[in-house]
Amino acid sequence: MSAPTSRPGGGPYVLAPNQPRRPYRGGAGIAALRGTLQIDDHRPEDFLASTTSAYGTADVGQSRLPDGTALRDAVEQDPEWFLGAEHVRRHGSSTQLLVKLINPGQRLFAHLHPDDDYARRRLDEPNGKTEAWVVVDAPAEGATAYLGFREEVGPADVARWVDHGDTGDLLGRMNEVELAVGDAFLVPAGLAHALAPGLTIVELQQPSDLSVLLEWRGFDGLTAESATLGLDAGEVFDALESTSRSAESLEALLVRRALSAEGGATSLLPAAADRFFRADLLDTAREITLEPSFAVLVVVEGVGDLTWDDGTLGVGRGDVVLVPHGLGDVRVSGDLRAVRCRPPRVEPAGG
Template sequence: MTMTIPTPLLLGPNQPLDRPYRGGAGIARFRGTPQPSPFTPEDFVGSTTEVFAGGGVGLTVLPDGRTLREAVAADPELFLGEEHVRRFGPRTMLLVKLLDTAERLFVHYHPDDAFAARQLSSPLGKTEAWAVIDAADDAYAALGFRRAVTPEEVRTWWTGQDADEMLAAMNRLPLAAGDTLLVPAGLAHAVGPGVTLVELQQPTDLSLLIERRSLSEAEALLGLDLDTALGGLTLDATPEERIASLRQRRGAETLFPADADPFFSAERIQVTGSRELEPTFSVLVVLDGIGTLEAARGSLSLSRGATVLTSHGDGPITLDGDLDLIRCRPPR
């Protein structure tokens, strides 16, 4: 028997404990909630994805006690729509996170679909994109190499764990609130301290760490040996014009360039008065303002820091008030 769909649903924090880097204060400020610990830099929002170590950590739990993963599997067309299920099967194809850095993230990269399938038994890799919502004055990211590097050079960095040399070989990008950036699989990257962002990504937790700090080699490389792990890293230079294209908004409300379309989509929606949105599986992140969300099943009050899960089965939803929000969606 099909259970009643639980959306639209306001989602509270879902922050895995004891992650390997410090952060989370920016999420607490944004949401107006306590910071669970100094090591809770990620908030998995509307998540059917668990952390790589498993155990269900990271999965969104619905008010009826089911995980969102279980609910979607039980009735995918209700959550995702017939067209989505026809193209992608019963997978949401989307993970949204809030991420906040109290220290620089590890230099790392994410595998693409082919590498993930071949080496990690995963049908999906991890292309991701960021929408910065708060940033320190000197905030930055490092993305891709400024020049071509060799496998031997990366092995030397790995052996000596020379993060300064890694970063010196990378493009450094200043970050400020309102900036967006697409991060294709394969590109080495890191985020400096003092950044709070909304992250869209393929729904996996696959990160290969060139800089491992206190982690073991197996933890840093997901159980792979170094030579195998380097097979998914983009060693070629990522030139300035490519970086510029990854930072480029497409125009109007669309946040990311066309290269993001096979993976996910996001819109910056500003409402003054009333606006109707078409039915879709989505995560809404309210950046500012006060308002309401109206759907056939009821209404929700919205304000800064609110995150909302919607389903295709909700039908059209109406936003009323003065609102500034990001709507995160699967590939369209």
């Protein structure tokens, strides 16, 4: 891999793995994609271009640039270089994006994330957590997601699941959706969800680490209090989408075989995701020119080059590259496929 030519502000930046210890097992799929060694079996998440700390910590999960500078500090020092003037006008120095690689080695606990209003009112946090998944690897069988409830649930159900544990009842009332490589799914805040082991996904999300767990027994270091962010069962219920979800309503959030498009840049997510984040498939069957944008590129296949006004960077499978807005147009060529993750679109002033 060639080093990028330096320019004021620096970049693009090839990011090293950033895998804090988490309560559930996993990480082998991340190591396989990234070409790294698995430190231990409780590293199932790789925080990419993260200016977000793991909940309850000061800086766990924060990304660092290759020179050791915390990304959060670099962005705060030069937000327009990283994010662009229009983004800064709307969102300040917040990237409005967290990207992860996730690979559970055991079934991921059923959980949900609060929305913006709930996060602000009940938790004094600026962002809730809508997220989306792009499946980049999956086992041949059993690649299942549990998504929402087939029937309405009530506060007593939630209290029983959290306080006493009743996994059979909990999962038995959720929708099971089979996922395959290339599928992309939007997970709105409030929607209960769980993942089967073995899936490797690129996850886009709002810059938040707020999760309310409906089950916690059997997971490392969790307690009933930590699982619910210190909230009681009634408050948890208020954050939950407790109404029933039909299979049809879930299909509206799902783009099947999103990674199967060939050539150019193709949107991966339903249009409803645009207000939170954007994701595109980059396929260099022909050279692509990307407009200026803060972006996180996850190369999932092949090798190629990123070229900008005064530099070229060679990249390959497993590389994660942070592209600042200030680089201007970036051309992508070679023989690669990558997922490009970006913050929500911001309309120009007066537009």
